Amino acid sequence: MNAEIITIGDEILIGQIVDTNSQWIGQELNKIGVSVYQISSIQDEKQHILNALKEAESRADIVIVTGGLGPTKDDITKKTIAEYFKDDKIVEYPEVIENIKYIFKKVNHPFNEIQKYQAQLPSKATLLMNRLGTAPGMWFYENNTVFVSLPGVPYEMKGLMKYEVLPKLQATFKLPFILHRTIMTVGTGETIIAERISDWEDNLPDFIKLAYLPSFGRVRLRLSAKGDDKELLAKEIEKQVSELYTLLPEIIVGDDNETSLEKEVGKLLKQHKKTVATAESLTGGKIASTFVSVPGASSYFAGGFVTYTAALKQQLLGVSEETIKQFTVVSKEVASAMATGCLEQLQTDYAIAVTGNAGPTTDHNDKSVGLVYIAIASKKGVAVHEFNFGKPREKVINRTVTKSLELLRAAILK
Amino acid sequence: MNAEIITIGDEILIGQIVDTNSQWIGQELNKIGVSVYQISSIQDEKQHILNALKEAESRADIVIVTGGLGPTKDDITKKTIAEYFKDDKIVEYPEVIENIKYIFKKVNHPFNEIQKYQAQLPSKATLLMNRLGTAPGMWFYENNTVFVSLPGVPYEMKGLMKYEVLPKLQATFKLPFILHRTIMTVGTGETIIAERISDWEDNLPDFIKLAYLPSFGRVRLRLSAKGDDKELLAKEIEKQVSELYTLLPEIIVGDDNETSLEKEVGKLLKQHKKTVATAESLTGGKIASTFVSVPGASSYFAGGFVTYTAALKQQLLGVSEETIKQFTVVSKEVASAMATGCLEQLQTDYAIAVTGNAGPTTDHNDKSVGLVYIAIASKKGVAVHEFNFGKPREKVINRTVTKSLELLRAAILK
Structure with missing residues (x-):
């Protein structure tokens, strides 16, 4: 199962921000057995968006678009998506307005008319309600391809991915099992760890992959097992992790994926x-x-x-x-x-x-x-x-x- | 003048690393008046590379490829580039072997035969000698398009960009000027700002673009002006910024690009x-x-x-x-x-x-x-x-x- 990620907006192209959203989405898709085939950062420009959607659709089963959903004039994403799906129409979704009013009320902010624009979305969209912000996500399933459009604000995008998109993808496609285990180490560099575990690494079974994830003096080792037999994968990962504890006893601090x-x-x-x-x-x-x-x-x-x-x-x-x-x-x-x-x-x-x-x-x-x-x-x-x-x-x-x-x-x- | 950046390799697609190379290249190209039209991260796979090169060539005057130049067997970038340019041949460049021997001698590392592979490059390439590593960069000028291939190691890529690629681009093309100014505001949301400045925004000259960059309650407004007359651009940006100060007097805290x-x-x-x-x-x-x-x-x-x-x-x-x-x-x-x-x-x-x-x-x-x-x-x-x-x-x-x-x-x- 292949996915492509498209990020819309000038900020990445002129180098003002680094595209950390795509990295996070790539990691999360991998965890549920979806490979990312290509990541593209494009202009907030109608023809460019249309072309990028078409190219991505020709190569992938899942197309995830981030950015370009704000309430201001420089966002043309929604209109372009509507056009892409056989000239779909833009309609108003009252539940989005209710959500915006709810969010604004909580923070004591007056609702203003320009916010209504956030509720105008293509009629073919399945809404992905955004509880953390005003721009909803959208889900489309057309021509056997899933298209998802998400706001670019990282914590809003992450919330929608976690609670809406990833579960829906798992429900829509038959995905292989992928198990990950991340082992956190401290105090030793990547190359020295690699030397110490090189025999172990050479003997890993084919269905288990190892990745080194270094940052600021902490190296995390990620084991990923992929296959149809979930129990076998779990047993094998458990065995490999305990061997790692034997090989690197003093530098491993934990083996929980969410650990820090x-x-x-x-x-x-x-x-x-x-x-x-x-x-x-x-x-x-x-x-x-x-x-x-x-x-x-x-x-x-x-x-x-x-x-x-x-x-x-x-x-x-x-x-x-x-x-x-x-x-x-x-x-x-x-x-x-x-x-x-x-x-x-x-x-x-x-x-x-x-x-x-x-x-x-x-x-x-x-x-x-x-x-x-x-x-x-x-x-x-x-x-x-x-x-x-x-x-x-x-x-x-x-x-x-x-x-x-x-x-x-x-x-x-x- | 448009450029595209293509990064080759799995590490970005599985979310193992963030693509900071493209950010840096985007910034540097902008400074010399080149706009980045698209950034694509792709697999280290022949057909994918050929397609990406063709698509990029159809849209841009300059195509910069990073990654996929290491000494190990799984790097097929060079062969694929040779194939792309009307079935060019791979030949050995003795000066590359000399450079590798020089680098290895400096760090007391014995030269080994596998390194010779680094000297085998497409015959149409203009060499960009890499003084910081063993993989040279390559420059091609075919069908009025510049193609550049660079190693993915950030400091090697940066050295080659700075001392080879950017000067050669300036010598090859007549480039426009691009000026950016970022205005930092606090305490007011994107939509309210948009309402307050909507008339001003509608009357911006064509050569100035506005972008809203919100994060955690601070919204930055970025003005980008592009043209041949640097003085005119500077004057016009100055004028627009001072109008913004009049429209949003209490929320603007600074207008320096580096501000926070x-x-x-x-x-x-x-x-x-x-x-x-x-x-x-x-x-x-x-x-x-x-x-x-x-x-x-x-x-x-x-x-x-x-x-x-x-x-x-x-x-x-x-x-x-x-x-x-x-x-x-x-x-x-x-x-x-x-x-x-x-x-x-x-x-x-x-x-x-x-x-x-x-x-x-x-x-x-x-x-x-x-x-x-x-x-x-x-x-x-x-x-x-x-x-x-x-x-x-x-x-x-x-x-x-x-x-x-x-x-x-x-x-x-x-």
């Missing part, structure tokens, strides 16, 4: 009935907000301090002026004092403290951009780790967040 | 010589880390508190137990007390405090998910604003961050 390092660290803290607090300089609160991004974090994450200036490191965390003068703010000693101060004040089991220079310029004379100190304090004492995360600023900050979680995990397990 | 709300608020704080601190509950430090994402933030952003639990709101910000008991933690009164406590402790000019329920479940009995209070305190007093940002969790958090910056901006300008 922050979720795994959260689980671990809960299991051990431990709490954590943070004292952040260069990350400015991003470690704390990463904890908080997991629902239910309040049972193990208390809160923390953002001490961006040297003055606040003294005032809020009790770092002494002499320590800062002697070692500078970007130092092992300051990181250590920050972590200890945070732990004492908030009385948690662990405290994470970070200080460093994220760049772009060197603010602290002799310290280079990318230099970061991460301290993990507990009642047993404090350990400080030095890193150089290079550049640019965004990467230094993100690497610091990931590494902090990884070091906390190691400290809990020690 | 956090940069504009930072500029404003610097101009007014004011400082700010934060006290965050549901956002868990994300407002603080958004300030810190801007280089140089230390001149106006001091730091702050992450008080995720009720206990820390009392301990660190001095919110009284009675206030929490009487009004619950998600209340106007607690937001107000948090902001006041933060301001008093950190002695900044402004303090932002947020408390709310990001979901997914209602933790605080009678309060609905999405309810958020944002308080802005200054020496003049404290103002609290109530919002309902709906769901899901991620959206509630992001909308709270944006709205906080927006309210701070309004407070400074008042």
Whole structure:
């Protein structure tokens, strides 16, 4: 079963945004046994849309279109889709207006007439109601091909895919079973992992594929099994995952598809009935907000301090002026004092403290951009780790967040 | 002048990687006055490549192909390109072997025979020597169309584009100028903006296009002007931007292509010589880390508190137990007390405090998910604003961050 993805709009073509929607859709389709044959990004222009739909229809069973559904004048997608389906007409769908009024009421926003335009859709469309936004999705089944049109706003598109499109595709087509399992690892690079598991990889059965998914120092290994016998697939994947645990015991943190390092660290803290607090300089609160991004974090994450200036490191965390003068703010000693101060004040089991220079310029004379100190304090004492995360600023900050979680995990397990 | 970009390989189609190459190429081509008409990601498969080349040639003057040039056996791009150009032959280019030997010597890597394959290229190719890797780029000029084939490794592709492809394109074609200007607005939705500027939009000259780019409550308006007379374009864009300022005086925060709300608020704080601190509950430090994402933030952003639990709101910000008991933690009164406590402790000019329920479940009995209070305190007093940002969790958090910056901006300008 083949699909094509068409994204409509100038933003991708002029390079203003990266097309992350297509990546996500590609992943989700793969999970239910649909292969993506081609992804095309095209202009918001009638003839271009018509041609792209025709080309995609000639090659694929499923055509998913994103973007071009906003309420403003630069969106001509709906009219063009109506024209594509043998000159279908545009009609008004009252349930869409009701949905928009409902959404607007919830956020105390007056309904305005221009929003009515969102309810004008091709008459052949099966509505996919969008509970997260005003532009509905549309489903068409014409000439044995499914056409789906979705808004381009990522969380709206994702909601519609998850709750409407993927289940409907599974109901419409006989799809093979595809099982995925994602194993999360930390602290080791892709090539070293590949070397360590190369014999195992060579002996994988034909129906299981392995993919490496690296990002910011975490490598996820995705196993995908495809076939008709669901039980056999599940058994075989289980066997391969347990072999991976034997081969990479110290770096695997979890094997749940939805997992993330922050979720795994959260689980671990809960299991051990431990709490954590943070004292952040260069990350400015991003470690704390990463904890908080997991629902239910309040049972193990208390809160923390953002001490961006040297003055606040003294005032809020009790770092002494002499320590800062002697070692500078970007130092092992300051990181250590920050972590200890945070732990004492908030009385948690662990405290994470970070200080460093994220760049772009060197603010602290002799310290280079990318230099970061991460301290993990507990009642047993404090350990400080030095890193150089290079550049640019965004990467230094993100690497610091990931590494902090990884070091906390190691400290809990020690 | 139109271009198309074709990326070859499975990694993008299965969603393993995001296609950042095309974004970068799109940006660079735009800068020299070339518009990208379509981007296509296709399989590493002969017939698919031949079809994609033919379709692209029918629409564009320039076709840029990336990927599919590695040394392993499954790369059929070169043979397919040779076939595409009237059955061209594959020949060996000795200068490519010399380049590979030079590169391998630099990294102390022995030259192996498999690498010779990299030197076998279509005879009609003009070589684009790759100093950063072993796969050379290729340039063809056939039937008034330029075809370029580049390796998919981002830094190799970028080097070849910058030093070979872009200069050659400028030498080959007479290119128009393209100017972009992005105007950032806050606090008003796309449809309301569209209504307010609809007359202006209808009267835009033909050579200027307008696009709406909404995300998390900020809408950017992008004007793109294209033509031969650079001065005329600049003058006209300037005129249209100043008209926009007249039409939307209170919601435009900046008109620099690189701008963001956090940069504009930072500029404003610097101009007014004011400082700010934060006290965050549901956002868990994300407002603080958004300030810190801007280089140089230390001149106006001091730091702050992450008080995720009720206990820390009392301990660190001095919110009284009675206030929490009487009004619950998600209340106007607690937001107000948090902001006041933060301001008093950190002695900044402004303090932002947020408390709310990001979901997914209602933790605080009678309060609905999405309810958020944002308080802005200054020496003049404290103002609290109530919002309902709906769901899901991620959206509630992001909308709270944006709205906080927006309210701070309004407070400074008042």
